[in-house]
Amino acid sequence: xxxxxxxxxxxxxxxxxxxxxxxxxxxxxxxxxxxxxxxxxxxxxxxxxxxxxxxxxxxxxxxxxxxxxxxxxxxxxxxxxxxxxxxxxxxxxxxxxxxxxxxxxxxxxxx
Amino acid sequence: xxxxxxxxxxxxxxxxxxxxxxxxxxxxxxxxxxxxxxxxxxxxxxxxxxxxxxxxxxxxxxxxxxxxxxxxxxxxxxxxxxxxxxxxxxxxxxxxxxxxxxxxxxxxxxxx
Numbered sequence: 001x002x003x004x005x006x007x008x009x010x011x012x013x014x015x016x017x018x019x020x021x022x023x024x025x026x027x028x029x030x031x032x033x034x035x036x037x038x039x040x041x042x043x044x045x046x047x048x049x050x051x052x053x054x055x056x057x058x059x060x061x062x063x064x065x066x067x068x069x070x071x072x073x074x075x076x077x078x079x080x081x082x083x084x085x086x087x088x089x090x091x092x093x094x095x096x097x098x099x100x101x102x103x104x105x106x107x108x109x110x111x
Numbered sequence: 112x113x114x115x116x117x118x119x120x121x122x123x124x125x126x127x128x129x130x131x132x133x134x135x136x137x138x139x140x141x142x143x144x145x146x147x148x149x150x151x152x153x154x155x156x157x158x159x160x161x162x163x164x165x166x167x168x169x170x171x172x173x174x175x176x177x178x179x180x181x182x183x184x185x186x187x188x189x190x191x192x193x194x195x196x197x198x199x200x201x202x203x204x205x206x207x208x209x210x211x212x213x214x215x216x217x218x219x220x221x222x223x
Binding site for chain 2: 039041043048049050051054060090092094096099100101102103104105
């Protein structure tokens with residue numbers, strides 16, 4: 001089974017400042033089709049997860065460009081260039097190369 | 112527009128059974144991989160089961176032998192049959208299309 005490890009567990013950010021979340025997988029997420037199956041989600045309180053980034057670095061429809069994803073193989077990062085109040089919630093990474101596995105989540109709050 | 116609407120949750124006694132449904136619109140269920148993901152109160156996301164377009168099904172170890180995922184192509188609906196329910200199965204259950212689209216979830220509470 002692929003294990004997904006997210007850090008940090010929580011983050012307190014001043015509005016307008018950047019934020020970064022790391023996600024490491026226990027195996028490479030690079031598929032033989034050339035795609036890397038790593039996703040990022042934001043779950044706001046009382047809501048289902050919403051997709052932010054798919055296949056490492058592709059922003060989903062309607063996602064602001066202050067969100068960006070990067071990485072390869074087993075190491076991945078989600079960056080928010082300038083955090084806004086509406087960005088609070090729990091962020092999860094997920095792999096889908098071998099069934100599905102989620103990271104433990106990173107709670108982002110505003111200072 | 113893609114929509115996923117879960118139903119079938121509720122309060123059930125330990126050892127009981129429930130069948131969750133996920134009605135899809137805006138796409139064809141059988142053409143995508145579809146998953147069930149759950150979230151226990153105050154906890155993170157846990158993958159439960161997946162059915163691929165070819166029909167292969169897989170389960171998390173925690174539900175293997177008790178839960179069955181299926182789909183009805185004529186109704187464009189995904190199902191999760193849950194048997195021998197335990198207290199630790201208490202969670203909001205979400206269906207998801209290929210990780211991109213998620214329903215609002217349905218709450219399953221297993222308690223006497």
